[in-house]
Amino acid sequence: MTQIFKIPQSVLVVIFTPSLDVLLIKRTDAVDFWQSVTGAKDTPDESFAQTAVREVQEETGIYCGPGTPLAAGLLDWQLENVYEIYPGWRHRYAPDVKHNTEHLFGLQVPAGTRVCLSPREHTAYQWLPYQAAAQACYSPSNAEACLLLPRMCAAKGSA
Numbered sequence: 001m002t003q004i005f006k007i008p009q010s011v012l013v014v015i016f017t018p019s020l021d022v023l024l025i026k027r028t029d030a031v032d033f034w035q036s037v038t039g040a041k042d043t044p045d046e047s048f049a050q051t052a053v054r055e056v057q058e059e060t061g062i063y064c065g066p067g068t069p070l071a072a073g074l075l076d077w078q079l080e081n082v083y084e085i086y087p088g089w090r091h092r093y094a095p096d097v098k099h100n101t102e103h104l105f106g107l108q109v110p111a112g113t114r115v116c117l118s119p120r121e122h123t124a125y126q127w128l129p130y131q132a133a134a135q136a137c138y139s140p141s142n143a144e145a146c147l148l149l150p151r152m153c154a155a156k157g158s159a
Contacts, residue, residue, distance in 0.1 A: 005092065005093050005094045005097070006040045006092045006093050007040050007041045007042075007043075007044060008040070008085070008093055008097045008099065008100045008101065009040065009041045009044075009048075009100070009101050009103070010038055010039055010040040010041065010051070010100055010101070010102050010103070011037075011038065011039060011048055011051045011052045011055060011102065011103050011104075011105060012036055012037070012038050012081075012102050012103070012104050012105070012141065012142060012145055013036055013037040013038075013052050013055065013056055013074075013104075013105045013106070013107050014036045014104070014105070014106045014107070014145050014146060014149060015036065015037060015056070015060065015062065015106075015107045015109060016106060016107070016108055016109070016130065016149055016153075017108070017109060017110065017111040017113075017127070018108065018110070018111065019111065019129075020129065020130045020149055020150060020153070021111070021127045021128060021129055021130070021133075022036070022127065022128055022129075022130050022133035022146050022149065023036070023037075023060070023109075023115065023125060023126075023127055024036065024125065024126050024127075024128060024133055024136055024137065025037065025059060025060070025117060025121075025122040025124070025125045026122055026123050026124040026125070027121065027122060027123075028119075028120070028121055028122060028123050030138070032138070033138040034126075034136045034137055034138055035137060035138060035139060035142050036137070036142050036145065036146070037052075037055050037056050037059045037060060038055065038102070038142075039051060039054070039055035039058070039059070040100075042054070048076070048103040048105075049074070049076060049105075051103075052064075052074060052103075052105045052107075053065045053066075053074065056074075056107060058118055058121075059117070059118050059121055059122060060115050060116065060117065060125075061114070061115060061116030061117070061118075062107075062109060062113060062114075062115065064107055064109075070107065070109060073107050073108040073109060074105060074106075074107050075105060075106045075107070075108070075152070075156050076103075076105055077104040077105060077106060077145075077148070077152050079103075079104040079148075080101055080102060080103050080104065081101070081102045081104070081141040081144075082099055082100070082101050082102075083099065083100060083102065083141055084098060084099055085097070085098060085099060085100050102141060104145055104148075106149065106152055106153070106156075108153075130146050130147065130149045130150070131146075131147070133146045134146035134147045
């Protein structure tokens with residue numbers, strides 16, 4: 001059986017309310033690992049926007065695809081992080097892959113938006129003010145994205 005490796009191109013989607021409360025979800029495969037929605041492209045030709053829509057739906061049950069009420073709330077921040085893949089997760093990638101490129105998005109949702117976690121991936125969720133969310137994030141790039149939230153909202157005229 002041929003091993004299928006993850007594509008080292010992913011999205012990070014900061015889901016937030018108009019009051020800048022951020023949704024964090026807790027991973028099943030790591031102790032105390034809180035994060036925003038993340039996920040890799042399924043195919044090299046899948047766009048980052050398509051990946052973001054798919055991952056948000058898979059991980060939270062929130063649908064923000066084209067033609068939905070939340071579609072306008074999905075904002076491409078036009079930012080990318082390149083980081084070294086944690087050694088414990090490198091086995092998911094081809095042997096020569098050590099770095100991942102992560103494309104950032106924000107998704108504004110109404111307060112009280114229903115969250116339905118994928119139990120295969122996450123065990124809990126919480127809404128926190130953006131600064132507290134940044135402190136709770138395991139990943140430094142995720143924490144930085146939470147702290148960028150007010151600036152990104154001001155630039156896009158949301159919130």
